[in-house]
Amino acid sequence: MCFACWGLSSPAGKISRRDVMLRASALGLVLPLAAPALRTAQAAEQSAPADVVSGIKDIIAKASSPELVAFKPFEINGTDLPWTDLGLDAARGQQVTFLLGGRMWLSREHDLWFGPGLVFHARTRGLRPIYNPMLDTGTMTASQDGRIEVARSAAEWASEDGVLGTPEDIYKKADVKITGIALLWRGDARVGIKSLLAHGDVGGLLKSELARLERGGKLPAGWSNLLGFGGGQEIFSQGADGEIICDTTGHVSIIERPLSLPLASRPRLAWRWKIDQLPSVVPEDQAATHDYLSIGVKFEDGQDLTYIWSEHLPEGKVFRCPLPAWNPIETHMIVRSGKADLGTWQAQERDIAADYAAHIGGSAKAISKIWLLAVAPFQRRHGACRYADIKVTTGDNAVHKV
Template sequence: MCFACLGFLSPAGKISRRDVMLRASALGLVLPFAAPALQMARAAEQSTPAPTDPVSAIKDIIAKANSPELVAYKAFEINGTDLPWTDLGLDAMRGQQVTFLLGGRMWLSREHDLWFGPGLIFHARTRGLRPIYNPMLDTGTMTVSHDGRIEVARSAAEWANEDGALGTPEDIYKKADVKITGIALLWRGDAAVGVKSLLAHGDVGGLLKSELARIARGGKLPPGWSNLLGFGGGQEVFSQGADGEIACDITGHVSIIERPLPLPLASRPRLAWRWKIDQLPSVVAEDQAATHDYLSIGVKFEDGQDLTYVWSEYLPEGQVFRCPLPAWNAIETHMIVRSGKADLGSWKAEERDIAADYAAHIGGPAKAISKIWLLAVAPFQRRHGACRYADIKVTTGDNAVHKV
């Protein structure tokens, strides 16, 4: 989901309505900047505190704490003109833990108050090697995978591959209106012990307390699921319940997790699931780029296309539309399978004929499905979404059942 490709980023930090509309039009993007829908979304949005620069305050705490757990630390800044990746000059050994505390924003449009928090776009790795770590939240702790230097970068779903090659053209990438400030804390032993040693001497914006709570949660993805490339932190959004349910809880972030399930379309696969939506993340229709926040279950096909099934409060059941985000517009289709808010908070069962839906609404060359997706998207209106999934399965025409 190349958010940076939305086309209304500004290197100067200021952009006119005319420039926004021209860039959007050039991408074939209809943005509801003057529409009542976006005004309603903004009016309904809960107030968000201004971002803080944590670096100087954390440095003061480090000086007071003189923590024996802290091996070294490095402050850093990532700006729009910086190309990935930046070497922090911080040497780590495999198995060590490094905590990142982040501040700043990536602005899509200052005029329209469209921005992403730093945790969503911050990434780290060691010695130029995979895996890439993305905390999604504005704090996170990475376990070092290789001996060597720690590198950091920013990406709004702009990686071409798992090695961290940039998929967005450099000239577009460098036009981003973004500034991330942060500090990397390299620990001798358990990161939780180290964070506690600093927290005893103060905090800044609740970052240390939040990271300690995140570590204590010990979030894990449901078994068999993994994060989609470019979207880390799924373990902070999706969790496995004791009864087999998958819970989803998100506020202002993005998570897409996937599970492999290769099945030929000729086998007539049918996707069935139950879900209970407690809160939808959008207060307006989700078919416009600036309000494209939703909860969904989806299917990815071997040709790279994907089809996701959405519960919308505002769009009518049966409506089908291509993703309004550039780059994803060419590969993603959304179908409204349930509409309204009367059934929110209640378990509802769904079933879809995947091959029929693909033929009717995509019509590409795919001969098989490849993966099942769960999607939680809420970065635009920055609101809360919560739901649960249960009994996800794909049944083929010979009555073979594939539980997901």
């Protein structure tokens, strides 16, 4: 989901309205005019970044917190190449909290943007793992001794080592400005944040991060974040009855679980889901409205097929992903349509091999992973659902619970 590859990002004032519309048409985008919202968003963008940094610095000065070892303001701009060394040394196991402001714009004219948490990434000493909070606050635990580095990526990593997959000339054209502050703690980040909160807050960031830490979110057992999409534990969680709960507003998460089975074994994916709120109020087959909740299968050839419940698109419709960078590898199928059954548990089953043969027809001989997807950054609406009894059954009646 290389959002920068849309070709819509451009420095403010460098692209005409006509150019935006032509680019949108070339990409098959349907972009609603949102000039009033745009003016409000731009005004907020101009004031918020300075408030985050200067406001938190004022609180730090008042608090004189013994838990705060060091802090470092930073700024990430479109022309900056990853990665940026913050000049902040952390010891393995030490916690660092990031408080973020700013936006990454896809089209200012049409109020299409991503919040800073979606595209912000950090790591220690140039080594994996890469941390992505997804929310606009987050706390990373240093995985080794060394310097803390930060970067921005809209799903543009080629590997877990943070190598850039997007060509540098395209990457540097992004219309983005992220400002933030890194807070390095002596002990538990929660204690440190409380010591600052006693002297104020900026836009609720400290309060939000404390609440996030105290929730202690964890991914469902056996699942992990897809490369480039962190923060899955803030969107997906394990319910008391074993179901997987998904709740998102304006964010993106894809989590995966390994499951290697040959297509020749005739695997069938079955699940139950209860969708309480769909994140799109319009058809999801356009890039600017591509917000959805889905369960999917990844194949050994790199292709994936996801099954979607849509309010507007008809059951049985199949389409390639409208995001250009994902179009060559991702296929979507509408398996349930309309609003009538929202809020109730519904059972689904798909013949994976038959769907792959009919709609992808690639070289894969096996499936490799099961995916759960929550995508809601474009319309920035709320989506909520639950999954239960996910399993893959092969032709010999062997059952693989997911």
